[in-house]
Amino acid sequence: MTTRNLEALFRPRAIALIGASNQPGSVGQVVARNLLESGFEGPVMPVNPHAKAVRSALAYRRIADLPQTPDLAVVATPAATVPGVIAELGARGCRAAVVISTGFSPGASDPSLRQALLDAAKPHLLRIVGPNCLGFISPRLGINASFAHLTPKPGGLALVTQSGAIAAAALDWAQPRNVGFSQMISIGDAADVDVGDLLDYLALDPETRAILLYVESITDARKFMSAGRIAARSKPVVVIKAGRSNAGAKAAFSHTGALAGADAVYDAAFRRAGMLRVGGLRELFDAAATLSTGLTVSGDRLAILTNGGGAGVLAVDALDDRGGQLAELEPATIEAVSRAVSPNWSHRNPADILGDAPAAAYQAALQTLLADPNADAVLVMNCPTAVTDSTSAAKAVISAAAMPGRRKPVLTCWLGDAQVSEGRRLFAGAGLPTHETPDEAVRAFTHLVRYRRNQTLMLRTPSPAAEIPDKAAARAIVREALLDGRASLTDPEARAVLEAYGVPVVVSRSVESPQAAAEAARDMPGPLALKILSRDISHKSDVGGVALDISGPDAVAQAAADMLERVAQVRPDARLEGFVLEPMIVRPRAQELICGITQDATFGPVVLFGQGGVATEALKDRAVSLPPLDDLIAMEMIEQTRVAHLLAGFRDRPPADLQAIVRVLIGLGQLAADLPEVAELDINPLLADETGVLALDARIRIHQPGEGVIRPAILPYPDSLVRTVDVAGDPLRVRPIRPQDAPALVDMVSRSTPEDVRLRFLGGMRTLSPELAARLTQIDYDRQMALVAEDPSGEILGVARIIIDPEGETAEYAAMVRSDRQARGLGGMLLQSVLDYARARGLRQVWGEVHRENARMLDLADHLGFQRHPSDEFSVRVVKDLQAQPAAVAPAT
Missing domain, CATH: 3.40.630.30 (Gcn5-related N-acetyltransferase (GNAT))
Known part of the structure; x- marks a missing residue:
């Protein structure tokens, strides 16, 4: 269920408060005060069996006594009474309830109350916000159905939060800053109405210009992704996700499982949904204010205009820290600025036109920078001085920004307080984003850049891989292993599955004994690698199950015998089935990468990419994405990592074949969709150089269909x-x-x-x-x-x-x-x-x-x-x- 009957929440004609009270300081008393004093034009009907009136409003002993059916009810009674209250409200015809009461969590004294609450609502299709929530506020309609300490002013921001404390803090933060809200919904335990439901509704709400989310967890990932994509196409969606800890990533089978922490997966989901993730409340409102202006950027190159060199340096540092690029000004731009300002200006970006720059210099320099094709946006800064007027400079900037045909964003930063306050007021009136510090201004620019990138990702729904994989062969291998009662594939089986999905693998031979390994080595010229073959051993090198650079049959036989002895001592419980013999791969200019698949408890299968090798978990250089993938999404994954700089080529190393890496990632995304039995997959290392890619080692863990399988958050191409x-x-x-x-x-x-x-x-x-x-x-x-x-x-x-x-x-x-x-x-x-x-x-x-x-x-x-x-x-x-x-x-x- 999603938006059904939510109009009763957002546009009620009558409201009932069950648990209204006159007891000072009680939740029922605070909610009654807020409801009765916020200006709602319809009737607010308190229900209290022991009071004749609540705050001078006639009270009713029972729900049955209400003179008319409420569209919305607010419930603030003890938890044990709530299921009965909901059943009465539903029978009366009420269609939505905000349940503020606590005591419904899994750790409550009676954990069955949560299901009883839902069972009471279900026959009547009554929607429940909560329980255990701060409540609901709609300032434009004069509804404050919460125990918040204030009613915010009307505005264009909708706030959806899983934390009542965050909602209260946000309202307190917003009031002195004159920030208004269209809606504020605290969903608490989200037993019924969840974030996805509210995104669906708010996407079509004409009074909401931007949606702000505080998220702790997602219950229905596919609904969240679908609703989020729909909402983010129509208006900015900015999100704070609590809980960045990686403690949930306890998988030991593969590096992939250990690296793909839950927070990284949430981050990937927000990007795919077209949302912008931020780190705190201040940044949340700043980002919403910037994005709701409708400003857009085409790239990440920023030009900076300032009258103070130090301010310019701070802005450049902030830009570098946040991954932006300093625009390289055209010679014609530098020449044009030189004609308009003091000859002693910086002659580069940042364009420092010096502390005595008059307003006319600001206007001329800004117009010139806006015309430079290398700049995607311009940040204009001003430091107050005794010889110039910051207000006049602000007026000049407004005039330059208003020139016909301007498409690039102009952001402003007037540093200081009293002397620049009028300039900031003028910028706000002209619709130009204004900030107090260089860091905040640069952060606003990078918000625009990240939002554009996420919107681009959202608008690319993947299509099938160019080369159709051999699904039948891969599925047969996995099915046979499951029938054998195994939880993982052997090395040869894992390679065969990868080959079926177009991943280049090393040609290898499986043998059963040291003598058989020696015989096989006679037909394999050059140095060889020997690996233990066991369905019980995942990380071979950890148990001495890998020997490298071996030449000749005798050396291979001895290495195999020694390996059996070592492994038997470390893992006496492991079933040893033989060895895998393969040629040593010598690609000195190749980078070691890791690619893989793991299962996230919320979003289902996840694809990982990063820097590989034995130190991959220590380096933690990785990016994750939700499958299915296409070339754009796969390339974006690569670009998120530090190893991308090495793949681009350096010194005597040419650039690696990035398209070959992209094809591997796309193939893994399709494998994840086709074979839900694959619980984890690890390719480490995947060698990548200018000649292509090659998987040297792979591990695949499997499980029975339906056994802990989470459906993909994004449907693959049908x-x-x-x-x-x-x-x-x-x-x-x-x-x-x-x-x-x-x-x-x-x-x-x-x-x-x-x-x-x-x-x-x-x-x-x-x-x-x-x-x-x-x-x-x-x-x-x-x-x-x-x-x-x-x-x-x-x-x-x-x-x-x-x-x-x-x-x-x-x-x-x-x-x-x-x-x-x-x-x-x-x-x-x-x-x-x-x-x-x-x-x-x-x-x-x-x-x-x-x-x-x-x-x-x-x-x-x-x-x-x-x-x-x-x-x-x-x-x-x-x-x-x-x-x-x-x-x-x-x-x-």
Whole structure:
């Protein structure tokens, strides 16, 4: 359940307070004061069996005595009474409740109360916020259903928090800074309404410009990712995640399991959802203020304009610390600034125009810097002096920033207090972000940079790997090992699985004895590596199970015999099955990398990349991402690590083949989706140089299907829906849409008549912009599905899609067929295909808005069993009950 009945929370007509009290200092007394004194225009009805009135408002002894049904109830009674209260409210017709009461956590005296609470609400579809929460505040509606110490002013920020203490602190911090809220929701234990539900609702809330989250844990990762992506597409979402400790990463089987800490996985999830993660409350509000201005950057290169060299140095240091780049000014820019300011200015970035720079110098220099193609944004700073006027300089900056055609952000930092306060006020009025210190100003710029990167990642939904892996071979290996009762694959089996997914591996031979190893060595020229073969030993080098640089059969036999003795002493319990013999790989210019898969308790499978070798856990140079991956996401993973600088080449070492690494990461992402039985996978080292990559060692741990398997947070490409059909004699392929289809979708629309485009999009649009095409093709396959029909040449001839409501019960459909391919049955086939998909998903109903002039689509809807309903003067709503049988024959369209 997601947004169902949440309108009763956010827009109630009447509110009841169960547990209202006159006892000073009690929760019931504070909530009553807040509710009755915050300006709510509807009735607030206190319920207290022992009081005639609460704060001069008539009190009612029982819920049954209320003169009207409340849409929203606030419950502040002892925990044992709450399930009964919820049952009464539900029977009365109440649709939402904020349960402030505590005592429902797993460690409570009666842990069954939490389930009793949910069971009481379920028959009535009554939504519960809490329990154990601060409450809910909607300043615009005058609702303060909380025991917070103040009511914030109305504004455009929505705050969703799992901590009541953080909510109270945020409200206290925001009041003197004149920060206003559209909504504040403290969800406490989140027994019912969770972060995902609220993201779904707030994404469509017109009063909310930005969403602020304080998150301690996520209960439904897939819902959170889907809702988060939808919300982040429409407005900034900024998040604080509590608990950065790595204590939860206790896996010992592989380096991957030890390195992929829960906090790193949350970080990866926020990036994929298009959110911006920050570190504290001050940064949370600063980031929201910056992002809600609508400023965007195209890159991370910053130009700095200042009248104080020291301030410029501080800004450069902050920029370097946060991973930004100092813009390299064009010679023409330096020449132009020299004509406008003192000849003694710095002649580089930062552009220090000296302490006596007048307002005119600020204006001319800023206009010039904004025109430099190497600068993605400009930070303007001012240090007050006795010979210049900071306010005049601020006015000059505002004038320069207002020049026509400006697209680059201008950020300001007027250092000081009394002498610069008027300048800051002017900046705020002009919509220019202003900050008190260079560090804060640079941090705001990097917020814009990180937010742009995360938005780019969010808009790239991965498609299948270019080379189809041999899933059947890999699955057979894993299945056989599980049937054998094993928890891990042997070295040869692990290599075979990797090969099936396109990972280059070292050619090796498995032997059973030292004598067999010697015989095999006769056919393998050059130095060899010998490794123990045991299903019970994960880290071979830890038990003396690796011998390197061995030459000749005799040396191999002796090394094998010595290895058996060493391993038997260290691991007498291990089953020793023989040895793996492989050539020594000599690639002196290669970097040792680690790649792998592990299972996160919340988000399911996770792919890891970083610096490998025996010291990989000590170095902790790693990046993680949620599968599936594409080339952009894989490359972004690589760029997050320190080893990326070495892979780029240095001194006599040429750059490594990054695309080969990308292909390995993409393959691992697909393996994670295809084989949920793989609990952990570790490639260490993966050698990478200019010739490509090679996996030297691999470990794979497996478990039975359903045994501790967490479903992926992001659905992979649903290739099971791909099929070939015959339409009017033409062989066509029907498949789910992919991000790479955006140009083909633009082409399809461009080859349709303006009238068909108008009827499809219900507006004055005549062409499909690349931006809209990107949004239509970049879907998450969970809440949306779009099926395209393409001919053998790859041209898209038609598309039909459904967008599923948050409750997962109904969906809106849309369809379009290229004008020259209409009247052949293609539209009917596509629409029936999405109806079949919707029915398989368990949806109850599919509906669409069809233009009244779109006779073909209306006729098709009639034949497929849709019912027409009036909508507005331009469109007709057609509704299909999926529990009825579909029409057997569809008309040609």
